[in-house]
Amino acid sequence: xxxxxxxxxxxxxLQDRIATALIxxxxxxxxLAVLGIGVFLLWEAAPLLLDEELGSLSxxxxxxxxxxxxxLMALLFALPLALGAAAYSAFFMSxxxxxxxxxxxxxxxxxxxVVVGFIAGMVLAPWVERxxxxxxxxxxxxxxxxxxxxxxxxxASRHWQRRLPLSWAALWLIPWxxxxxxxxxxxxxxxxxxxWGGDLRRYLYDAFGLDYxxxxxxxxxxxxxxxxxxxxxxxxxxxxxxxxxxxxxxxxALGASRWQAVIKVALAAAGPGLFSAVMIxxxxxxxxxxxxxxASSNTALLSASPFEGMxxxxxxxxxxxxxxxxxxxTYRMLVLAALVLFLFTFFVNTLAEVxxxxxxxxxxxxxxxA
Amino acid sequence: MTWLKxxxxxxxxxxxxxxxxxxxxxxxxxLLALLLTRGLGHFWxxxxxxxxxxxxxxxxxxxxxxxxxxDQSGSERLYFTGNRDLDDARWRWVATDAIARQAQPxxxxxxxxxxxxxxxxxxxxxxxxxERFTGDDAWQQVQQALxxxxxxxxxxxxxxxxxxxxxxxxxxxxxxxxxxxxxxxLGEKLGAWGSxxxxxxxxxxxxxxxxxxxxxxxxxxMLMVIVMSVIVTPFGVLAAIYLNEIAHQGPLTRLVRVxxxxxxGVPSIVYGVFGLGVFVYGIGxxxxxxxxxxxxxxxxxxxxxxxxxxxxxxLLTLPVVIVATxxxxxxxxxxxxxxxxxxxxTRLEMLTRVVLPMATPAMLTGVILAVARAxxxxxxxxxxxxxxxxxxxxxxxxFPYLHLERKFMHLGYHLFDTAFHGEDVQAAIPxxxxxxxxxxxxxxxxxxxxxxxRHHLRRQRGSEC
Numbered sequence: 001x002x003x004x005x006x007x008x009x010x011x012x013x014l015q016d017r018i019a020t021a022l023i024x025x026x027x028x029x030x031x032l033a034v035l036g037i038g039v040f041l042l043w044e045a046a047p048l049l050l051d052e053e054l055g056s057l058s059x060x061x062x063x064x065x066x067x068x069x070x071x072l073m074a075l076l077f078a079l080p081l082a083l084g085a086a087a088y089s090a091f092f093m094s095x096x097x098x099x100x101x102x103x104x105x106x107x108x109x110x111x112x113x114v115v116v117g118f119i120a121g122m123v124l125a126p127w128v129e130r131x132x133x134x135x136x137x138x139x140x141x142x143x144x145x146x147x148x149x150x151x152x153x154x155x156a157s158r159h160w161q162r163r164l165p166l167s168w169a170a171l172w173l174i175p176w177x178x179x180x181x182x183x184x185x186x187x188x189x190x191x192x193x194x195x196w197g198g199d200l201r202r203y204l205y206d207a208f209g210l211d212y213x214x215x216x217x218x219x220x221x222x223x224x225x226x227x228x229x230x231x232x233x234x235x236x237x238x239x240x241x242x243x244x245x246x247x248x249x250x251x252x253a254l255g256a257s258r259w260q261a262v263i264k265v266a267l268a269a270a271g272p273g274l275f276s277a278v279m280i281x282x283x284x285x286x287x288x289x290x291x292x293x294x295a296s297s298n299t300a301l302l303s304a305s306p307f308e309g310m311x312x313x314x315x316x317x318x319x320x321x322x323x324x325x326x327x328x329x330t331y332r333m334l335v336l337a338a339l340v341l342f343l344f345t346f347f348v349n350t351l352a353e354v355x356x357x358x359x360x361x362x363x364x365x366x367x368x369x370a
Numbered sequence: 371m372t373w374l375k376x377x378x379x380x381x382x383x384x385x386x387x388x389x390x391x392x393x394x395x396x397x398x399x400x401l402l403a404l405l406l407t408r409g410l411g412h413f414w415x416x417x418x419x420x421x422x423x424x425x426x427x428x429x430x431x432x433x434x435x436x437x438x439x440x441d442q443s444g445s446e447r448l449y450f451t452g453n454r455d456l457d458d459a460r461w462r463w464v465a466t467d468a469i470a471r472q473a474q475p476x477x478x479x480x481x482x483x484x485x486x487x488x489x490x491x492x493x494x495x496x497x498x499x500x501e502r503f504t505g506d507d508a509w510q511q512v513q514q515a516l517x518x519x520x521x522x523x524x525x526x527x528x529x530x531x532x533x534x535x536x537x538x539x540x541x542x543x544x545x546x547x548x549x550x551x552x553x554x555x556l557g558e559k560l561g562a563w564g565s566x567x568x569x570x571x572x573x574x575x576x577x578x579x580x581x582x583x584x585x586x587x588x589x590x591x592m593l594m595v596i597v598m599s600v601i602v603t604p605f606g607v608l609a610a611i612y613l614n615e616i617a618h619q620g621p622l623t624r625l626v627r628v629x630x631x632x633x634x635g636v637p638s639i640v641y642g643v644f645g646l647g648v649f650v651y652g653i654g655x656x657x658x659x660x661x662x663x664x665x666x667x668x669x670x671x672x673x674x675x676x677x678x679x680x681x682x683x684x685l686l687t688l689p690v691v692i693v694a695t696x697x698x699x700x701x702x703x704x705x706x707x708x709x710x711x712x713x714x715x716t717r718l719e720m721l722t723r724v725v726l727p728m729a730t731p732a733m734l735t736g737v738i739l740a741v742a743r744a745x746x747x748x749x750x751x752x753x754x755x756x757x758x759x760x761x762x763x764x765x766x767x768x769f770p771y772l773h774l775e776r777k778f779m780h781l782g783y784h785l786f787d788t789a790f791h792g793e794d795v796q797a798a799i800p801x802x803x804x805x806x807x808x809x810x811x812x813x814x815x816x817x818x819x820x821x822x823x824r825h826h827l828r829r830q831r832g833s834e835c
Binding site: 155314 | 381382385391605609611612633635640646647718719746749753782789795817818821
């Protein structure tokens with residue numbers, strides 16, 4: 001009976017077959033098109049690689065150096081902040097606050113690079129140029145002052161510790177940091193006089209031969225660090241938050257303090273997750289275009305000084321490719337730069353993904369998530 | 371030693387971690403506050419000051435900012451003085467020590483003109499049809515006349531006097547708006563502020579991006595994003611359905627999934643290179659040879675344009691849509707699918723009647739996230755079709771109405787171009803702030819919508835499962 005009815009509706013089944021075939025074709029087509037990016041880049045850059053005149057590859061050296069320098073500066077600034085923030089919000093923050101703060105910080109990721117680059121290049125860079133000493137003092141003093149706040153809190157009476165609990169410390173610290181920043185700005189002339197003879201830039205030039213450019217690696221590091229923080233934070237926080245609670249509780253039951261449990265147990269357990277978060281951050285920092293374009297001087301220099309600019313591969317592509325003649329050496333070289341970026345980020349992301357999947361399986365063995 | 375260790379473990383280290391959260395929030399807040407105050411503050415009718423210097427010189431204009439002198443002996447103040455046609459400069463630095471007197475006369479005017487930028491000074495007289503008005507009457511005549519269409523305004527001849535005493539005759543037809551900010555009360559200022567904001571949103575740029583608005587850029591961004599969504603939605607959903615519902619779930623599928631996920635992390639500029647090489651030079655070049663051969667060597671499709679930009683961004687955002695849709699599909703319990711099939715539905719019917727309706731919010735989330743990403747992305751557009759100033763809108767009344775081959779303006783690129791390649795960057799900066807604020811608002815609102823939608827979806831699913 002059923003069979004008879006089904007066969008009496010050949011149209012439905014035909015439709016189904018056709019639709020399945022279409023979806024399959026469409027799906028595979030899309031996936032191929034997406035994966036075709038690598039093939040295209042390889043195809044276009046191949047003549048350069050096979051060519052005899054490998055000398056032209058040396059044009060890439062300053063670009064690769066610039067890319068590495070920019071990414072390193074960004075990570076230097078972003079990693080301590082992002083990982084510290086992740087550790088705090090996974091283990092110390094009150095859940096109510098966490099449910100507000102985490103989406104807010106993740107929202108930072110959505111701020112377009114061109115806006116961050118504009119602020120960095122047009123507002124931050126001129127300010128830092130005029131107040132280099134203040135900037136350095138603030139950068140050193142703010143973390144110290146947060147630590148000082150912790151020390152004061154530790155020394156304070158029980159009453160005050162309860163009034164200002166650690167679980168809301170992220171909020172208490174905002175006015176404190178603002179005040180400390182003000183203090184740092186106010187005291188800068190004294191510090192500058194005492195340490196660097198009144199003019200930091202002249203001191204840097206005299207003592208180390210360092211030139212100062214308005215748009216430099218320091219600015220790029222700050223701006224790109226700002227852009228990298230949210231992605232590293234988000235992934236690291238997830239990894240730390242998924243550490244099975246019994247592990248932490250066991251460590252504390254055996255006499256470890258909360259901080260010891262975080263360092264010795266949680267960081268060890270979530271290590272691969274943190275590694276993959278750092279990798280994703282590195283991938284982002286290497287490929288970011290607009291921020292580098294707007295906040296660095298875009299001069300291809302081979303210098304390690306944080307006060308000089310650089311030109312990264314991504315910025316070089318954005319500036320030079322529209323003018324390059326198709327098939328010329330510059331064109332192929334820029335495509336090669338794109339290929340390098342593509343392979344690097346693809347490799348790094350795959351590594352991160354594999355590590356993360358391993359980690360998830362490990363957590364399941366250890367006692368099934370939080 | 372133990373005391374120090376305790377202090378470090380219980381006080382210092384955790385508070386340092388808390389400090390990094392606080393610092394991140396502070397930076398985010400500072401960025402948004404800066405954009406808000408500078409972006410919106412620019413439209414507020416600022417007071418005009420007339421300054422008499424010790425030397426007897428007179429400067430009138432809007433005080434912009436104070437800066438300490440390099441040798442720390444005092445400070446100097448920057449004034450926006452306008453009148454570029456008369457003294458060849460729009461800005462003037464004045465040492466604060468050199469100021470003898472300051473005043474804010476109520477009849478000091480600021481006229482926005484079509485050429486030469488703003489005029490700051492006094493209105494001496496208005497002549498219309500042989501009649502001559504002076505003083506308050508003149509100002510009333512001007513205010514009435516400004517609501518007339520431009521053609522009729524040409525009858526009005528203004529006699530203007532600069533603070534330095536030069537006189538200038540100007541037709542009212544060249545004046546866009548006039549205000550006396552020192553005489554305005556709060557309500558009038560609010561009104562002027564609102565109309566300036568509206569002008570910013572609804573008009574095209576003027577005077578080398580130092581005046582006017584960003585409407586063509588808003589329009590170009592919107593149109594590009596719409597064309598992109600039309601392309602990316604069906605393909606992204608198709609790929610997700612294939613991956614999740616039809617493909618055999620083996621190691622290969624898993625590999626493809628990891629690959630797609632990773633493409634979301636590939637730098638956007640790489641997509642730009644792909645778009646330029648394949649779409650513009652490859653496909654566009656061939657299209658030109660086949661269909662637009664008579665227009666060669668000037669390219670039609672063989673150069674950057676709306677279509678190629680949308681396609682490139684569609685490719686860029688494809689992983690976002692695929693991942694979000696797949697997430698939604700994976701959340702649907704298998705019992706639903708099995709139930710549908712058990713009741714005699716074919717796979718197509720099962721997909722279209724049961725699975726897809728349940729996954730709609732997830733798809734929508736994906737598309738919104740894709741749009742948010744595309745709206746803020748600038749780097750690939752620089753390669754595939756954005757223009758500094760597009761002479762023609764890509765959408766107009768001429769057949770075929772939507773001109774996919776035309777270049778278009780984009781908010782993000784407009785921002786970049788104005789801030790870094792403008793003629794008078796100083797004068798354009800306030801508008802750049804406003805543009806940046808607009809861009810951030812658009813992107814944040816889109817992202818918030820996606821987050822709320824996803825949150826809503828999770829709660830709904832949570833009660834069902």
